[in-house]
Amino acid sequence: MAQQVVRGIDSVELAGMLAAIAHPQRLTILFRLLACEAVHKSLARVTGLKAGPLYYHLRELRAAGFIGPKVRDLYVLTPMGREVVLAAVAVGRLCGRGGSGKALR
Numbered sequence: 001m002a003q004q005v006v007r008g009i010d011s012v013e014l015a016g017m018l019a020a021i022a023h024p025q026r027l028t029i030l031f032r033l034l035a036c037e038a039v040h041k042s043l044a045r046v047t048g049l050k051a052g053p054l055y056y057h058l059r060e061l062r063a064a065g066f067i068g069p070k071v072r073d074l075y076v077l078t079p080m081g082r083e084v085v086l087a088a089v090a091v092g093r094l095c096g097r098g099g100s101g102k103a104l105r
Contacts, residue, residue: 020064
């Protein structure tokens with residue numbers, strides 16, 4: 001049964017996708033974009049990041065295919081990004097995480 005579940009999964013590709021979301025600031029960006037599209041200024045405000053670090057995280061999320069620009073400086077989740085965010089939240093809830101400590105934004 002387990003072999004059927006993982007059949008066709010590229011472990012290197014999956015590790016790269018997980019690495020792209022395995023950062024608190026990137027998750028904050030993704031959670032914000034799950035609610036609605038956002039401009040750089042609102043993402044800077046919600047993450048507390050300055051322009052350079054914010055653009056770095058946006059590039060990583062974009063390279064993974066999770067976000068895209070709708071127009072210049074307006075970011076949106078891609079369909080895959082939406083699925084990944086919802087899956088990450090489900091895993092967090094399943095493992096009993098996300099309900100204690102720092103609130104998810």
